[in-house]
Each structure stands twice: as C-alpha cells, then as structure tokens.
Amino acid sequence: MTDQRWAIDIDRDQIASAQIVAAPEADLPEGAVEITLDLYAMTANNVTYAVFGKPLGLFGNDQGYWDFFADRDVPGRLPVWGFATVSASRHDGVPVGTQLYGYFPMASHAVLMPGKVGPHGFTDVTPRRTSLPVIYNQYQRIESLGDYREQDHDYWPVFRPLFLTGWLIADQLEDEADYGAQQILVASASSKTAIGLAQALGQRSSRPRIIGLTSAGNADYVEGLGLYDQVVTYDAIGSMDPGIASAMIDMAGNPQVAAAVHNHFADVLKASIVVGKSHWDSADDGTALAGPTRQMFFAPGRSEKRIGEWGPDIFRQKLEAAWLGFADLAPRLLGIEKREGAEAALAAYIQTVEGKADAKTGLVIIP
Incomplete structure (x- = not known):
C-alpha cells in the first residue's frame, strides 16, 4: 500500500479512456469516515x-453505476469490491482501524457516510446512494463475516461478489423449474460468475446438463475446471443437437454468440438471460433473434426478493454455507496475481476493458 492519494477518472461515454488523478485529503463532515483501500x-x-x-x-430509477461514487457532472469512478480500513473517523460507532469488506471506488481512499451502524457493519447513507440497491451500500466488518477465513482473503474480492451472482442465478433457475430446459448453456464459461453458477448448479440432486460455451483459446481451461458436463467452443455451436430444450445464461453479452445460439435452437430455446456486458465493444446489428426475448438478470433484485421471502438471517446462512463450499475449490480454479500502485491499477483496468485479462488469473490490486 502506498502513501500516495489517487483515484482513476473514467470518461462516462468512452470507458477505455481513463486517467490517474490526485485525490487530496478530504475535510470529513460530521458523521463521516475516510477509508483506505487495502x-x-x-x-x-x-x-x-x-x-x-x-x-x-x-435500478428502477434514473441512476446508474457511476452514481455510487461520482456526481453527474464529473468523470466516472468505477465501483470495485474489496477490503478497506477506516483511516479517519468522525463517527463514534466506526472508529479508526475498523476493517471492512464492501463496494468502493477505484481509488486509494474514499469517504463514506455510515448509517444504521451495528455490530455487523453499516449502510452508506450518502444522499446520492440512498435510492440505489442496498446490497451495494452495505459495509461489513470483517470480524462479523460468518464465512470469512483468512486463507480465502485474496479470493474474496475476486470471487465472492461474482459467486453470489452465480448462486442467485442458480436459485432463479431452480425456482423457475429451469424454464423447462434439459440443458443450461453458459456463455463465457471461463468467467468467474459462470464458474460460480456452474458450481452452484452442480450441487443440486436433480438438474439439467451444464454446457459451457467458450472460446477455443479457453476450452482446455474450462474443461479442466471439472464443473461442466460438456464444453463447446463458440465456432461449434452449430454442431449441437437443436432439438434439446435449452436455456442460455449469457455472461458477456456478445451479440454474435447470442445470435448463434438463438438461431440454432430457435423455439427450443426456452429462456435467454443476459448477466453481463464485458463484450461492450461487440457490435449488435439489431437483427431480430429467433426464440425467446432476451431478459436481464439483476442480482440485487433477486437478492432482495429472497431476503424478503426468507428473511435476512436465513438468506445469509444459505449464502455462507454455499460460499464456504465454493471457497474450498477456489485455489484450484485460478491463481492470484497481485499488482501494486496507481499505475498498475490503471493498467489492470485497461487490460480488462480490452478483454486481455487472463481467465486463469484473479487480478488483485493493492493501492
């Protein structure tokens, strides 16, 4: 960790355009805390x-992800998941030295406004964040995490939020009787969310087949994970049996892959669910797709649904048990690569935006 104070500003319209900026020490208002990202x-x-x-x-309102850490008239600050330590405090309930897990800006420091402070942590009540999904605004004290183990520390920010998304997708599939599908096609099968989904689906006593769709370059890695019943490269989608009822979970939002699946399976494709858009620069020519209308999966909405149905304690217990089972596998699934400092953080962001990050590695930044 460096003593320098920095942040990375991102052009809201051209996300590959980013730069390091100085982040002077802020005057903390009453009730606020400053955190240093670890x-x-x-x-x-x-x-x-x-x-x-x-x-x-x-989010059901006129807000987007930039609104968590930046006002509308300034460059974007990218949200990231990680660990941080309170380095200055004007809140009696959150003293200096408190260690937190949560959602932070891509920067060395940040200012949070704790509300609903309790033994497990607090909720950030910065005005622009109060109408955003609460799951992103919660900061948990590390010692209160029932499924935290020191041995998993570096894997937490890499896998934990993405495993949660995969686990929630698996829950929705089971809740919907898999949409009547005999096989689940997971596009971008090497992605961390896809890995979490495949592992969660694999825990079911009765389930459809899990088919990993991936690039030729990642096929051996995906095969080696041992989480998919079959691995099919994108250029071989046309060789699959078009008569098997299927559902697609699309992690990357590549329109060419989506078109190949939709046009091959057509009405036998029972559901097409988009989770992410890491293939942001892949052109969509707007051609109508055969089969079902594509629908977005929004993890905060699904988690809020289950918390409302199960209650927060049961939700947390189920998630903690599922995560611990997955965390035991994590070191076998990928290695951790640590990079330090602002320049390394910027380079890692650009590498990821350009789609050049190694699927077999978890990138961890130490500011």
Whole structure:
C-alpha cells in the first residue's frame, strides 16, 4: 500500500479512456469516515459496471453505476469490491482501524457516510446512494463475516461478489423449474460468475446438463475446471443437437454468440438471460433473434426478493454455507496475481476493458 492519494477518472461515454488523478485529503463532515483501500479485485464484472454506468433503468430509477461514487457532472469512478480500513473517523460507532469488506471506488481512499451502524457493519447513507440497491451500500466488518477465513482473503474480492451472482442465478433457475430446459448453456464459461453458477448448479440432486460455451483459446481451461458436463467452443455451436430444450445464461453479452445460439435452437430455446456486458465493444446489428426475448438478470433484485421471502438471517446462512463450499475449490480454479500502485491499477483496468485479462488469473490490486 502506498502513501500516495489517487483515484482513476473514467470518461462516462468512452470507458477505455481513463486517467490517474490526485485525490487530496478530504475535510470529513460530521458523521463521516475516510477509508483506505487495502485490496480490491479487477474482473470483467467491473467492465459491466462501466458499460451500465450511465442511467439505463436498471435500478428502477434514473441512476446508474457511476452514481455510487461520482456526481453527474464529473468523470466516472468505477465501483470495485474489496477490503478497506477506516483511516479517519468522525463517527463514534466506526472508529479508526475498523476493517471492512464492501463496494468502493477505484481509488486509494474514499469517504463514506455510515448509517444504521451495528455490530455487523453499516449502510452508506450518502444522499446520492440512498435510492440505489442496498446490497451495494452495505459495509461489513470483517470480524462479523460468518464465512470469512483468512486463507480465502485474496479470493474474496475476486470471487465472492461474482459467486453470489452465480448462486442467485442458480436459485432463479431452480425456482423457475429451469424454464423447462434439459440443458443450461453458459456463455463465457471461463468467467468467474459462470464458474460460480456452474458450481452452484452442480450441487443440486436433480438438474439439467451444464454446457459451457467458450472460446477455443479457453476450452482446455474450462474443461479442466471439472464443473461442466460438456464444453463447446463458440465456432461449434452449430454442431449441437437443436432439438434439446435449452436455456442460455449469457455472461458477456456478445451479440454474435447470442445470435448463434438463438438461431440454432430457435423455439427450443426456452429462456435467454443476459448477466453481463464485458463484450461492450461487440457490435449488435439489431437483427431480430429467433426464440425467446432476451431478459436481464439483476442480482440485487433477486437478492432482495429472497431476503424478503426468507428473511435476512436465513438468506445469509444459505449464502455462507454455499460460499464456504465454493471457497474450498477456489485455489484450484485460478491463481492470484497481485499488482501494486496507481499505475498498475490503471493498467489492470485497461487490460480488462480490452478483454486481455487472463481467465486463469484473479487480478488483485493493492493501492
């Protein structure tokens, strides 16, 4: 960790345009805390945050992912998942030295406004964030995490939020009787969310076949994971049996892959669910697709549904048990690569935006 104070500004309209800027020490208002980021992950999921940074109605209001950490008239600050330590405090309930897991800007420091402070953590009540999904605004004290283990520390920011999304997708599939599908086609099968989904689906006593769709370059890696019943490269989609009822979970939002699946399976494709948009620069020519209308999966909405039905304690217990089972596999699934400092953070972001990050590696940034 460096003593320098920095942040990365991103052009809201051209997400590949980003620069390091100085981040002077802020005057803390009463009730606020400053945190120093200790470690965060850079994954394709962060590219999805950037693509959906501008208001698109995802949150049911006129807000987007940029609104978590930047006002509308300034460059975007990318949300990342990681660990941080409170380095200055004007809130009696959140003293200096408190260690937190949560959602932070891509920067060395940040200012949060704790509300609903309790033994497990707090909710950020910065005005621009109060109408955004609460799951993103919650900061948990590390010692209160029932499924935190020191041995998993570096894997937490890399996998934990993406495993949660995969676990929630698996829950929706089971809740919907898999939409009547005999096989689940997981596009971008090497992605961390896809890996979480495949592992969660694999825990079911009765389930459809899990088919990983991936590039030729990643096929051996995906095969080696041992989480998919079959691995099919994108150029071989046309060789699949078009009569098997299928559902597609699209992690990357590549329109060419979507078109290949839709036009091959047509009405036998029972559902087509888009999770991410890391293939943000892939052109969509607007051609109508055969089969079902594509629908977005929004993890905060699904989690809020289940929390409402199960209650927060049961939701947390189910998630913690599922995560611990997955965390035991994590070191076998990929290695961790740590990079340090502002220049490394910017390079990791650009590499990920350009789709050049290694699927077999979890990128962790130490500011």
